[in-house]
Amino acid sequence: MATDLFYKTIAELGCLLETKAISSAELTQAVIARTKAVDGKIKAFNSFDEADALAQAGASDRRRAAGDARGILDGIPIGLKDVISAAGQPLTASSRMLANFVSPYDATVTARLKGAGAVIWGRLNCDEFAMGSSTENSAFGPTANPWDFSRVPGGSSGGSSAALAAGEAIATLGSDTGGSIRQPAALCGVLGLKPTYGLVSRYGLIAFASSLDQIGPLTRTAEDAAIMLGAIAGHDPLDSTSFKTDLPDYRAEATTRRGPWRLGIPKEYFGAGLDPEVNAAVEQAIAFYRGHGCEIKEVSLPHTQYCLDTYYIIATAEASSNLARYDGIRYGHRSKDATDALDIYFKSRAEGFGAEVKRRIILGTYVLSSGYYDAFYLRAQKVRTLIRQDFLNAYKEVDALLTPTSPMPAFKIGEKSDPLALYLCDIYTIGVNLAGLPALSVPCGFTGGGLPIGLQLIGRPFDEANLLAMAHTYEQAHGWSRRCPVL
Amino acid sequence: MSTAPDLDIEHVAKLARLALTAEEKATFSAQLGDVLHHIEQLAKVDVTGVEPTAHAFPLVNVWAEDVARSGLSAEAALRNAPVQRDHMVVVPKVVE
Amino acid sequence: MNYEAVIGLEVHVQVKTNSKVFTRVAAGYGQPPNTLTDPVVLALPGTLPVMNKAALDAIIKAGLMLGCEIAPVCKWDRKNYFYPDSPKNYQISQYDQPICVGGSVEIELPGAARNVMGEHRRVPLARIHLEEDVGKLNHFATESLVDYNRAGTPLMEIVSDPAMHSAEEAYAYLTSLRATMIYGGISDCDMEKGQLRCDANISIRPVGETKLGTKVELKNLNSISFVRDGIAHEIKRQVAVLERGGALVQETRDYDGQAGTSQSLRSKEMAHDYRYFPDPDLMPVKVDDAWKSRIKGECPELPFAKQRRFFETYQLPYTLTSVLVWDRELADYFESAVKIVGTGKAQAVGNWIVNDLLRELGQAHVGVTETKVSPAHLAELVELIDAGAILSSGAKEIFIEMFATSDAPSAIADRKGLRAAATDSGELEQWCRDAIAANAKAVAEFKAGKDSAINALKGPVMKASKGKADPKLVDATLRRLLAS
Numbered sequence A: 001m002a003t004d005l006f007y008k009t010i011a012e013l014g015c016l017l018e019t020k021a022i023s024s025a026e027l028t029q030a031v032i033a034r035t036k037a038v039d040g041k042i043k044a045f046n047s048f049d050e051a052d053a054l055a056q057a058g059a060s061d062r063r064r065a066a067g068d069a070r071g072i073l074d075g076i077p078i079g080l081k082d083v084i085s086a087a088g089q090p091l092t093a094s095s096r097m098l099a100n101f102v103s104p105y106d107a108t109v110t111a112r113l114k115g116a117g118a119v120i121w122g123r124l125n126c127d128e129f130a131m132g133s134s135t136e137n138s139a140f141g142p143t144a145n146p147w148d149f150s151r152v153p154g155g156s157s158g159g160s161s162a163a164l165a166a167g168e169a170i171a172t173l174g175s176d177t178g179g180s181i182r183q184p185a186a187l188c189g190v191l192g193l194k195p196t197y198g199l200v201s202r203y204g205l206i207a208f209a210s211s212l213d214q215i216g217p218l219t220r221t222a223e224d225a226a227i228m229l230g231a232i233a234g235h236d237p238l239d240s241t242s243f244k245t246d247l248p249d250y251r252a253e254a255t256t257r258r259g260p261w262r263l264g265i266p267k268e269y270f271g272a273g274l275d276p277e278v279n280a281a282v283e284q285a286i287a288f289y290r291g292h293g294c295e296i297k298e299v300s301l302p303h304t305q306y307c308l309d310t311y312y313i314i315a316t317a318e319a320s321s322n323l324a325r326y327d328g329i330r331y332g333h334r335s336k337d338a339t340d341a342l343d344i345y346f347k348s349r350a351e352g353f354g355a356e357v358k359r360r361i362i363l364g365t366y367v368l369s370s371g372y373y374d375a376f377y378l379r380a381q382k383v384r385t386l387i388r389q390d391f392l393n394a395y396k397e398v399d400a401l402l403t404p405t406s407p408m409p410a411f412k413i414g415e416k417s418d419p420l421a422l423y424l425c426d427i428y429t430i431g432v433n434l435a436g437l438p439a440l441s442v443p444c445g446f447t448g449g450g451l452p453i454g455l456q457l458i459g460r461p462f463d464e465a466n467l468l469a470m471a472h473t474y475e476q477a478h479g480w481s482r483r484c485p486v487l
Numbered sequence B: 001m002s003t004a005p006d007l008d009i010e011h012v013a014k015l016a017r018l019a020l021t022a023e024e025k026a027t028f029s030a031q032l033g034d035v036l037h038h039i040e041q042l043a044k045v046d047v048t049g050v051e052p053t054a055h056a057f058p059l060v061n062v063w064a065e066d067v068a069r070s071g072l073s074a075e076a077a078l079r080n081a082p083v084q085r086d087h088m089v090v091v092p093k094v095v096e
Numbered sequence C: 001m002n003y004e005a006v007i008g009l010e011v012h013v014q015v016k017t018n019s020k021v022f023t024r025v026a027a028g029y030g031q032p033p034n035t036l037t038d039p040v041v042l043a044l045p046g047t048l049p050v051m052n053k054a055a056l057d058a059i060i061k062a063g064l065m066l067g068c069e070i071a072p073v074c075k076w077d078r079k080n081y082f083y084p085d086s087p088k089n090y091q092i093s094q095y096d097q098p099i100c101v102g103g104s105v106e107i108e109l110p111g112a113a114r115n116v117m118g119e120h121r122r123v124p125l126a127r128i129h130l131e132e133d134v135g136k137l138n139h140f141a142t143e144s145l146v147d148y149n150r151a152g153t154p155l156m157e158i159v160s161d162p163a164m165h166s167a168e169e170a171y172a173y174l175t176s177l178r179a180t181m182i183y184g185g186i187s188d189c190d191m192e193k194g195q196l197r198c199d200a201n202i203s204i205r206p207v208g209e210t211k212l213g214t215k216v217e218l219k220n221l222n223s224i225s226f227v228r229d230g231i232a233h234e235i236k237r238q239v240a241v242l243e244r245g246g247a248l249v250q251e252t253r254d255y256d257g258q259a260g261t262s263q264s265l266r267s268k269e270m271a272h273d274y275r276y277f278p279d280p281d282l283m284p285v286k287v288d289d290a291w292k293s294r295i296k297g298e299c300p301e302l303p304f305a306k307q308r309r310f311f312e313t314y315q316l317p318y319t320l321t322s323v324l325v326w327d328r329e330l331a332d333y334f335e336s337a338v339k340i341v342g343t344g345k346a347q348a349v350g351n352w353i354v355n356d357l358l359r360e361l362g363q364a365h366v367g368v369t370e371t372k373v374s375p376a377h378l379a380e381l382v383e384l385i386d387a388g389a390i391l392s393s394g395a396k397e398i399f400i401e402m403f404a405t406s407d408a409p410s411a412i413a414d415r416k417g418l419r420a421a422a423t424d425s426g427e428l429e430q431w432c433r434d435a436i437a438a439n440a441k442a443v444a445e446f447k448a449g450k451d452s453a454i455n456a457l458k459g460p461v462m463k464a465s466k467g468k469a470d471p472k473l474v475d476a477t478l479r480r481l482l483a484s
């Protein structure tokens, strides 16, 4: 149970730090020791800089001693998915292409966390360039699910979810292009929030699909997610797609709003392919909300069946262009065998990228190529409009949607070798990215085999406060979020 | 598995500047063939009169004022360069 | 057979801004390699573009000056291609929705003689769009060294219709376009610094034929005269090929201006497929009427319009206007001086500027804005001469001294003894009274508030003094008498 420091929440640790019951140095030491003890089995980290983390913790303690503590995050160790830049630290995207790359600048989220006093801790494994749903596509090897080492932690932010579930960080950041925060959160039994597109700056996030990517927190509780969101959200002049909007006090809203809410159950999300145990857990969660006084209503998102195709066209097209910069010229892997400048491209990219990245670059290049643009990319953008409309129509009747996060619990490493089968893991999460909506996954039970199950709540644009309040309300009545794997 | 009739993987790999082995070409063709067959169903959607969505929340005129700030030193700019000389990135001679 | 050439030009003009087009690191020329970069310019992982407002203002201004339609909404597209000078391996550009559409460049074809105005016509434009410049490759024996200082500089691409028919016409087009850009303060257009670059699409067809012939793209035309020479050379080459019974191939050729020869750039081994798509990192630009009219207010009068006005207002000959109007500062200088002396003496002012000032400026290698001869002093010189106050043989000497010292011409005339004669104040006052008595109309106008009417009184005074009177003293005396 959660008696160890490294299994506590930000909210709890914030109190302990504030009352000086513990120091950030102690907490950071505890997290480092835990990481050293368990990461040989989990392999959540691509790298960590112990001395740097302890220096940050020391600085936090000195601030606090001087009465200059910056708030609840001051001194809390936060892990970053290895696609989020931190100045002077490696940034690999779990790719051989960037194996030796050191970033000279902070992502906006990193700068904001540092500004809040957080201890930036470690670079977390993921699918290469965030392309995948299992963290098996990492050039540095797969990450294991802390609940069952033979299973995947989900992906692409699998290192972020596994590290958190294993007590190797107090909270982490992930990125979500088609479910990459929510699905690993579900598979590892933690909470993962994908914010509304434009709420959190993408500056310093290695781009996969620019119009879909969004950074978000993985935490133990909704309250922690609210704290993290409060720190990283808000307009950034360095990201042209970032929104100027007034932000609520997410933590206060999440912990005080009680609903009841009008909740929609999209019928298309409960069809064939949904694991019965997952279905049962989600049904129970629905029952809970009904019992809480929420109006539950079946709704329809008629274009759901087109989400996957739309997503794979848009995401791969954007990715093929975003990943063109990895060419071995200015930085990154350069092939030793290249004889001329053109050769550097072909060979460096062949050697630097893994199979899934190559597949997606090929697909994305193809759908944009001469003669195919209208049939694929342009058509997908139009279908995207219809998909978004589906959600906005549903919100005329309900405040949020309730669905499973993943059609199945964590599967075995190596089990899904066919790309298409793996792409189907994202069917409940990708519509949200296409529509630019906020959504979170909150633990809602376990399978008979002891694997976590996630409930997905999908909200109106910029309605994170209500989603977090819904999740908080649920957590208050259930113990799922307090369960820890035995390691 | 099936091969997409239209996917000329040699040509596409050239555009993408990716050297693929014969094996990769065969595997990717087959796998992407499956994906493309799945994608074909998009042709069924009636999109007449539907505007494309490039951004979920359209903004316009997002810019900054023209105030220059200092950037990276040449050393910092080239810190990750595989080969450099005289503060420049070195590549084998580029012929047009 | 007689052939007609069909020429279209693609001109790239660097926009003069403080910072780059999609990031705020400084833009500039001549800095040590890779010192004008930041993570965005280098396309480091995770970086994002943010538009430069000034670059947008500049291209709208260019469009308005050239009579383009400014698109109410335009967007950004990625042009995907790999090249070592292109950090992202795509260029942010505008594909199907450029910011400026249509418009034209007014040109003057060569006249029958140097001092005769040639025919004017307008070369229609297809579009102008904004994009980013790439870095620079420095080629050595076995390696190329890349400097990214230039990468990300705002670049306008100005595309003409294929509507020109001779090298002279292309030359006139480029001259006019360049002057327009300089006038607007949009670019310095220094071709040596790569601030203006030109590619030409050239084909020929039998006279009377309406279908276009096989197009050849001519690159590396890196001076305005190379543009003219290169195009002339290419037209000759194409005619020769056809007359030999050969066939032209669509290709890109590289023009060597020094040697006066061109060479085929072997059709690139890879076909181009730029895979344009809207850049998801940037939002569209919406240009409303208020924005347009604000920029409209900043647009200067263009050279040819100025020339027409100079003809009408100052009755200047072509030989003077054709020099004065092409340099905005020179034209401004001219008008400042004319404002003092009156339009009647505009030609005298123009002559001094075109003949003497430009000669001295050229020898000293300085621009008109730096000259020590102020428009007021030039005006005074013209008045002194007009009034016969200085020996006309001494005027040139005075001017040269003015250029060297920035002293007033009257002071120089006194110092060098170049005045026609000396004068005393009793005499002067009498001459002034006489002039007032004899010019009732001017006196009335002056008293009614038309200050320049006093000039009509000065002439007779200067004449009576045989040019000896000090113009300042004349002015002061006249004013004193008129006020009493």
Ligand SMILES: [Mg+2]
Residues within 6 Å of the ligand: A132, A133, A155, A156, A178, A179, A180, A183, A426
């Ligand atoms: Mg995923």
Ligand SMILES: [Zn+2]
Residues within 6 Å of the ligand: C012, C131, C157
């Ligand atoms: Zn261009």
